[in-house]
Amino acid sequence: xIEASEVPYRMxxxxxxxxxTDVIENIAQRVCQILKLGRRSFTPxxxxxxxxxxxxxxxxxxxxISNDExxxxxxxxxxxxxxxxxxPDKLHTELMRGKSEAIRIFLHELGHVFxxxxxxxxxxxxxxxxxxxxxxxxxxxxxxxMQYLHIPLKEEKQLELRFF
Ligand SMILES: [Zn+2]
Numbered sequence: 001x002i003e004a005s006e007v008p009y010r011m012x013x014x015x016x017x018x019x020x021t022d023v024i025e026n027i028a029q030r031v032c033q034i035l036k037l038g039r040r041s042f043t044p045x046x047x048x049x050x051x052x053x054x055x056x057x058x059x060x061x062x063x064x065i066s067n068d069e070x071x072x073x074x075x076x077x078x079x080x081x082x083x084x085x086x087x088p089d090k091l092h093t094e095l096m097r098g099k100s101e102a103i104r105i106f107l108h109e110l111g112h113v114f115x116x117x118x119x120x121x122x123x124x125x126x127x128x129x130x131x132x133x134x135x136x137x138x139x140x141x142x143x144x145x146m147q148y149l150h151i152p153l154k155e156e157k158q159l160e161l162r163f164f
Contacts, residue, residue, distance in 0.1 A: 008127045013135030014119035015128050023113070024137060028144035031114050039149045044098045059083050060113055064092045078109040080117045085109045100152055104142050111141030 019027075031037070033057060041050040054060040060083045070088035077086045085106070086097070094102035117134045130136045146153055 111138035
């Protein structure tokens with residue numbers, strides 16, 4: 001129920017079929033189980049074979065674009081129906097190093113694929129809700145995978161040297 005005084009939700013992406021947090025968590029866990037993804041799947045040692053698995057068992061392809069050809073308005077992009085994820089070389093390098101932020105962006109794009117995002121063709125009279133926002137759903141998917149696999153969301157801070 002939306003209160004009259006409540007500010008309407010501002011969509012960040014396309015309006016898609018709504019998914020609740022429970023449903024997205026469930027899909028995220030099933031994806032991890034089917035593709036046998038674990039915490040180590042996103043470490044520098046294993047990320048290469050994880051991408052290989054996605055290509056061969058998930059029909060998802062990662063296309064790395066050179067930095068100077070990349071248009072900088074987005075960090076990565078995806079064509080969910082074609083299963084194509086495009087990213088600049090710089091993000092790919094960070095992903096290969098197992099950087100949390102890069103993993104999260106990658107999982108966000110995978111979320112668009114696994115949640116089968118395509119804009120709804122009908123127009124609704126009702127104001128949109130975050131559960132219908134493709135960007136909110138993809139973010140939630142990425143966080144759900146990271147939480148399920150116990151991948152820290154933030155890079156562990158380097159210990160500062162202290163002199164007493
Ligand atoms: Zn997105």
